[in-house]
Amino acid sequence: MAGHHRRAAVLCGIGTWLPPRVVTNADLARQLDTSDEWIRTRTGIRERRVIDRGMSTSVLAVEAGARALKSSGSSEVDLVVVATTTPDHPCPSTAPEVAHRLGLTGVAAFDLNAVCAGFVYALATAAGHIAAGSAERVLVIGADTFTTVLNPLDRTTLAIFGDGAGAVVLRAGTPDEPGALGPFDLGADGSNADLLIVPAGGSEQRGSGEPLDPADVHFRMDGQPVFRNAVTRMSESAVKVLDRAGWRVEDVDRFACHQANARIISAVARDLAVPQERFVLNVDRVGNTVAASIPLVLADAAAAGDIEPGHRVLVTSFGAGLGWGSTVLTWPELDLG
Template sequence: MTAAVVTGVGGWVPPRVVTNAEVAARLDTTEEWIATRTGVRTRHWVEPGTSTVDMAVMAGERALKSAGVTEVGAVVLATTTPDRLCPASAPEVAARLGLGPVAAFDVGAVCAGFVYALAVSAGLIGARVAESVLVIGADTFSSILDPTDRGTAMIFGDGAGAFVLRAGDCAELGALGPFDLGSDGELADLIMIPGGGSRDPAPETSDRYFAMQGKATFQHAVRRMATSSQAVLEARGWRADDVDWLVGHQANRRILDALADAVDLPRERLISNIDRVGNTSAASIPLAIADALAPDPTSSGGPLAPGDNVLLTAFGGGLAWGSTALRWPAVGQA
């Protein structure tokens, strides 16, 4: 049975670092309160003129270099912040990367977008529509945040992360699967941008901002990611003890800790970079992995090693959630 195998990883964040001190001054709070509540100490925001496509291209270039390839059969971009409502952003990303007239489209599942995009890409490979796929998660959340909203302005950052997938064998290192995906549209109002779509194409200023009901979102995020993770573990034939690393959507440090507890994993097995980059939505899982692979000046490298059992899980607006697993291949970030 044909599997989608991870063969390249890349990540990119804009150079501008936004500290808790800068955010706290605007929200009438303290640096430590933000860090304690969210786990975030810094995040990266784009400068004017930098867009989601720009970041996606940077991450895509690095992933292609990591994979040692210059061509793929398709590009799938997970994003909530496309450069325009129409057309999709993925074709422009493909063109700027010099990939030619390949299939290219966007996936919208908010913070669960990258796992959804991986599943879609695995389907393309399994159906032999494409022999390889560049999968990117990229979001410019600073463009949709209300700077006065304490519930969102302190959490989110901008960034992009990418995987290159190729057709391979299910027994290979890097083979993704199985997948577990789910949604609950009855709770769409927990995470949303009220205006800007066909229901309200000309919103008031406040309605164009991202809004989230934090307490309810916390509860659903932990429960849905834990249940989805357990479904993947059971289908894969793994126990919790078999998991070397859990890479959850970097929503909030307290959510990540509660997720590890719910899956019965030591918190030390969490891969997390939320303290440095914040919640980067669809980019968070590939960015966390890219950071884990990046050379560290104080050590010989990141925690991921070939053969490690890795569980990926995410939760976002929709509501939408999803999980998958793999044994890490001999792949590093370029």
């Protein structure tokens, strides 16, 4: 099929929302055996946002989704995909309620759980619906309230994670226009599923017949192997997606990595032999926001003029599962609100 006949998913709107409550490293140091210096040297994080009582993932998703729709100049979409690992309920999925609260009642809506790789997986899923002709416009929201699954005594995870939401609108277009999402590289390695895990709450624990261990409702992470895997998988995935796109690494103006940890991002830059300045960062201000990470850093960088229309952007992510994913695009003109 000739290239100009192929439908592509084109980014045409972006919006974000962070809960108002800021938790600084100093705030954490008052309740735990940690310090601002300990957190900053290991993660590059200064502060993060945490939901207030009465908030949930859907609240964040609706706010970010409304801003993305406004940015796109249209409130019409055919599909809503919410990437999240912290849905409001185990059942039903959060997306139908989010769609309803956005005035999109009746449109297809579902959740996608690929943890920190969730947003890129959701972009690929949305792009597939557009390519297949089953959707003209899709609202993709990455939203997580990961602080709700953290152990209040675990200084490592409390320092790293924050809550937030980011969303984009994709429309049907052509592969050669600005904003068209390029090829995708997606992968997973379930042999390492236990490196990042919330052990309880699912069918395995519920079907075990064993009494619930209260510690198992909290997230656990094995830091060192996660660090190594994150660097390797994002670097390899970036190289694969560049190859598929026919780009060289030096063609890329900006790299938007999942914002897990500033040291991981520095290591990816070293692996790819790319100057650190080409990597956009906001992890210092928001921490690891899981599925919200990529849209948040893209929107922040665009608002700051660090990503400009015409810039060639590579997006890469890594998370629990293990899962990873990358894509490329030429940054379009967007209404940033």
